Amino acid sequence: MLTLTDAPARVRLSEPVYRPFEVTVARIRRLGPSFLRFTFTGDDLEHFGTECLDQRIKVVVPVDGMPMCDLFGADGGADWYATWRALPDAERNPLRTYTARAVRPELREVDVDFVCHGDTGPATRWATTAQPGDSLLLVGPNALCDTSAGVGIEWRPGDARTLLLAGDETAVPAISGILGSLDDSATGHVFLEVPYADDIQHVTAPAGVTVTWLPRNDLPHGERLTEAVRHWAAGHPPLHGAFGLYAWLAGEAGTVKALRRFLVREAGVDRSQVAFMGYWRAGRPEN
Numbered sequence: 001m002l003t004l005t006d007a008p009a010r011v012r013l014s015e016p017v018y019r020p021f022e023v024t025v026a027r028i029r030r031l032g033p034s035f036l037r038f039t040f041t042g043d044d045l046e047h048f049g050t051e052c053l054d055q056r057i058k059v060v061v062p063v064d065g066m067p068m069c070d071l072f073g074a075d076g077g078a079d080w081y082a083t084w085r086a087l088p089d090a091e092r093n094p095l096r097t098y099t100a101r102a103v104r105p106e107l108r109e110v111d112v113d114f115v116c117h118g119d120t121g122p123a124t125r126w127a128t129t130a131q132p133g134d135s136l137l138l139v140g141p142n143a144l145c146d147t148s149a150g151v152g153i154e155w156r157p158g159d160a161r162t163l164l165l166a167g168d169e170t171a172v173p174a175i176s177g178i179l180g181s182l183d184d185s186a187t188g189h190v191f192l193e194v195p196y197a198d199d200i201q202h203v204t205a206p207a208g209v210t211v212t213w214l215p216r217n218d219l220p221h222g223e224r225l226t227e228a229v230r231h232w233a234a235g236h237p238p239l240h241g242a243f244g245l246y247a248w249l250a251g252e253a254g255t256v257k258a259l260r261r262f263l264v265r266e267a268g269v270d271r272s273q274v275a276f277m278g279y280w281r282a283g284r285p286e287n
């Protein structure tokens with residue numbers, strides 16, 4: 001017989017693919033001048049299900065003077081997005097998209113790496129002032145849902161034999177996760193543009209995958225990344241058909257769009273073999 005004390009705190013009639021998780025900041029580690037690694041902990045994180053890779057998640061960002069909104073509602077968080085949208089402006093915390101850098105369900109921990117880009121948005125503002133013990137919500141894949149595997153993951157190289165990954169600092173967590181998943185036979189090239197040389201991180205990659213870090217210092221955003229990809233493509237003609245290339249591009253939307261256009265229109269890469277994601281847009285907040 002089910003007693004009240006046995007009953008789960010939140011009852012969902014069906015398990016959604018993504019759902020909110022209540023978390024607390026356990027640790028904050030500086031990875032470089034532009035990166036902070038947050039380790040979140042929460043009782044429920046044993047059900048946070050992902051293979052990592054470029055797994056997208058949502059951070060419900062705390063704002064000074066505003067209580068953290070309740071996304072669980074009457075349905076236990078099953079339709080968390082409708083609940084969030086229905087909130088009055090003054091009670092709706094900003095939602096921002098991030099990558100699950102590492103997940104340790106057995107320890108009930110999730111790591112998220114935040115790029116600190118000044119005081120221009122709620123997420124970067126929160127990240128640079130947050131303290132261990134702060135509470136917030138993450139919205140992530142629900143391991144209790146049978147169909148959550150692979151949802152929110154764009155990395156689909158199929159049986160491509162050569163890989164090209166290019167991204168700016170916001171894509172470093174995703175690319176690091178992808179690199180960690182590759183088997184020893186993988187070959188290709190990775191370009192990562194970061195603000196400063198001290199932002200370069202140690203990443204694990206198979207011997208056949210070359211990782212090139214591109215600190216931009218005072219150069220315009222995207223310039224070094226674009227130049228590096230163009231230079232790489234010039235050394236690998238032709239980039240179509242039998243070559244079996246899969247390209248994954250992420251970062252500032254304008255740069256990513258231009259890189260994708262270059263690969264498809266000028267370098268001849270099959271458009272179905274290019275995954276491209278605008279992770280942020282210069283001059284515009286996420287929503």
Ligand SMILES: Cc1cc2nc3c(=O)[nH]c(=O)nc-3n(C[C@H](O)[C@H](O)[C@H](O)COP(=O)(O)OP(=O)(O)OC[C@H]3O[C@@H](n4cnc5c(N)ncnc54)[C@H](O)[C@@H]3O)c2cc1C
Pocket residue numbers: 056096097098099100112113114115116117120121122123124125169170171173174277278279280281282283284285286287
């Ligand atoms: C699938 C996906 C995964 C992502 N993963 C990560 C991740 O793991 N780590 C991470 O740090 N970011 C990640 N991002 C990017 C992140 O969502 C954006 O940078 C987001 O805009 C940050 O929110 P904010 O509140 O700080 O700024 P917003 O309020 O969204 O924007 C405020 C201003 O800051 C500018 N801005 C936003 N981001 C940057 C930036 N990085 N550099 C310079 N200016 C910026 C905007 O153009 C705008 O003018 C990811 C995005 C997507 C779509």
